[in-house]
Every structure is written in C-alpha cells, then in structure tokens.
Amino acid sequence: xxxxxxxxxxxxxxxxxDANGLITAIVSEAGTGEPLMxxxxxxxxxxxSLQTGEAHFYSxxxxxxxxxxxxxxxxxxxxxxxxxxxxxxxxxxxxxxxHGAACHTGRKxxxxxxxxxNGKLELTGDSPMFDPKVVYG
Amino acid sequence: xxxxxxxxxxxxxxxxxDANGLITAIVSEAGTGEPLMxxxxxxxxxxxSLQTGEAHFYSxxxxxxxxxxxxxxxxxxxxxxxxxxxxxxxxxxxxxxxHGAACHTGRKxxxxxxxxxNGKLELTGDSPMFDPKVVYG
Numbered sequence: 001x002x003x004x005x006x007x008x009x010x011x012x013x014x015x016x017x018d019a020n021g022l023i024t025a026i027v028s029e030a031g032t033g034e035p036l037m038x039x040x041x042x043x044x045x046x047x048x049s050l051q052t053g054e055a056h057f058y059s060x061x062x063x064x065x066x067x068x069x070x071x072x073x074x075x076x077x078x079x080x081x082x083x084x085x086x087x088x089x090x091x092x093x094x095x096x097x098x099h100g101a102a103c104h105t106g107r108k109x110x111x112x113x114x115x116x117x118n119g120k121l122e123l124t125g126d127s128p129m130f131d132p133k134v135v136y137g
Numbered sequence: 138x139x140x141x142x143x144x145x146x147x148x149x150x151x152x153x154x155d156a157n158g159l160i161t162a163i164v165s166e167a168g169t170g171e172p173l174m175x176x177x178x179x180x181x182x183x184x185x186s187l188q189t190g191e192a193h194f195y196s197x198x199x200x201x202x203x204x205x206x207x208x209x210x211x212x213x214x215x216x217x218x219x220x221x222x223x224x225x226x227x228x229x230x231x232x233x234x235x236h237g238a239a240c241h242t243g244r245k246x247x248x249x250x251x252x253x254x255n256g257k258l259e260l261t262g263d264s265p266m267f268d269p270k271v272v273y274g
Contacts, residue, residue, distance in 0.1 A: 008242060011250075011258040024175055026163045033170015035219075038161055038226035050254055082172075083258065084247035085240055089175035091248045103222055105145060110221035111228045113148075117187055121148040121220065 008085050015046065016088040022058060025090045027102065029109075030079040036102035037110045039066075041090060053078050055092055072135050073098035099130040106130045145222050152183065153225040159195060162227045164239065166246075167216040173239035174247045176203075178227060190215050192229055209272045210235035236267040243267045 004010045015023045022040040029036055039057040041049065045065055048056040055076035059066040069075030076094035083090050096102060103110040106128030113121040141147045152160050159177040166173055176194040178186065182202055185193040192213035196203040206212030213231035220227050233239060240247040243265030250258040 011260070013252060013256050013258050024161055026172060026175060028165070028170065028172060033165065033172075035163060035165060035170075035172075035228045038163060038221060047256075050252065050256060081252040082248040082261070083250055083252055084175060085242050085244075085249070086247075089247075090252070091172045105222050107222075110223075110226070111219040112222070113220055115150060115187065115218040115220055115227070119150050119184075119187060121150050123148070124219070 007087055013083065014087055015043075015083065015090070016086060017043065018088075020060075022060075023088060023090055025055075025057060025092055027055065027076060027092045027094055030093050030095050034109055035111050036076075036094075036096075036108070039068075046090070049078060049081065049092070055094055068102075069098060072101075072104075072130070074101050076102065099135075101129040104132060104136070106132050106135075144224060150220065151224055152180070152220065152227070153223060154180065155225075157197075159197075160225060160227055162192075162194060162229055164192065164213060164229045164231055167230050167232050171246055172248050173213075173231070173233075173245070176205075183227070186215060186218065186229070192231055205239075206235060209238075209241075209267070211238050211267075213239065236272075238266040241269060241273070243269050243272075 002009045005012050021042045025039050025041045027036045042058040045056040045058045055068045057066045075097050079093045101108050107126045112126040139146045142149045158179045162178045164173045179195040182193040182195045192205045194203045212234050215231050217230045238245050244263045249263040
C-alpha cells in the first residue's frame, strides 16, 4: 500500500505554497478544455474555492482575496479541481457565466495572442465580449 | 489603430519575467485540451522552444535548461504557443510522444489527483505509462 501522506502518490492535500504563500492556479473551461487564465491562490482563496464552488484567487496587485466575477459578473463555477504531482500547481476546471468571458480585457480567454516562430505576436481574433470601461468603471 | 507595442493589445512579445527571470508555462494536450503540466521558462528556454518546436523549460531544481523528454523520450512537440493578456504566463499546446506521458511519475498528466470538497485528494485512476525507475535510473 502506498503511504497516504506521500506528496506525490498520497491523498493528503499539502499545497506547496511559495515564499509569498501562493500557489499557481491554471483555469480551463469545462467541456472545451480551453485555457482561460492563470492566477494565484493563497490558503484562504483555496479554502473559499472549495467551500463555495466558485473560483477565488489572491490578487497580487491588490493584495487581497479576489472572488473572480464579483465585479464583472463573470463568476467561474468550478466543475473540478486537481493538484499536480509535487503539489505546487492547481488546475481549476470551470464553466463561465455572465458575459462568458474570463479575461479583464473582455475576451473569453486571456490567451488571445499566438506567439509566432519569429517571436512576434498575432491576435487569434477573439473579440471582447464586454466593454471593460463600462464593467469596471 | 491600436499601438503595436501595447502590452495587452499589441503584437510585440514582451514576456514579464519574474525576479528570477522566469515565466510560468502551462502545457495542454493538442486535441483533448487536457492540462498536462506546469513549468517555467527563462528567455533561453522560450527561444529554444520557438526555434526547435519542442518544449524547453528551465528546471528550478537543477538550475539548468530542461529539454523536456531528452531523458525519457517524452518530448512535447509544440502545436502552438500563446501568451496571456499581461504577458506573465505562456500556454504551450503540444502533442505527446514516447510513452505518451508528460509527468515524471510516468502518468500522462501531472494532474492525476482531484481535490475533494472536504480538502482531501482522490486519485483519478490515471496509471503510469512507464516505470520512472527504469527510465530515469
């Protein structure tokens, strides 16, 4: 039998928070698998996400808990959460609500630019689904 | 016309490397959208990834460039790379080769454990596709 406390094979949740108390969280859309955004959670954000079923992060710029969608209405409803082998990254699978956009620019995904082989960017054509100026004021 | 140098809407690649010169890279499988792993790139790893079409990272533990799959054969062939709105995260979409596994434990994905509502982990049932002891020695 494997050790339930083993970091990589066990069943004990033991997030490896960094020096700032944060863990990387990647968010993808349930169903499509499309990557939506990358953010960070502290212990409180992780606990709130588990308790409420809605994604909470820690905003490094505002230095506070960030209930995603509280302002914009674009809440991320969690369908499942997973943690990786060495427990230093969390994957949040979620459905979009509100405008159907996860990015603060109004687009569905934050990953709306492709990196070309010559090191430039090209827009994928994803258009904003809301006007940030109106939504965020 | 939008400013081509604008961080969020422009076409200039301007990765926001952190204090250690690294940027978070998330990897998902082309076709399925399944998240495979999270790693970090420095400028050299990013350049090598673009030049070769195979994912290169920076190993924080070994403090060196990490050509993913060089030892195990599980190379990640890049189908596209994107960068997020504020250019501090990169998404690598790739196909698996070798054993068809991205995780050093031998599993396809590093995200083989689900976080339950009561804060424990449950294995999703993904089995190792190679024996790490044999492959890594």
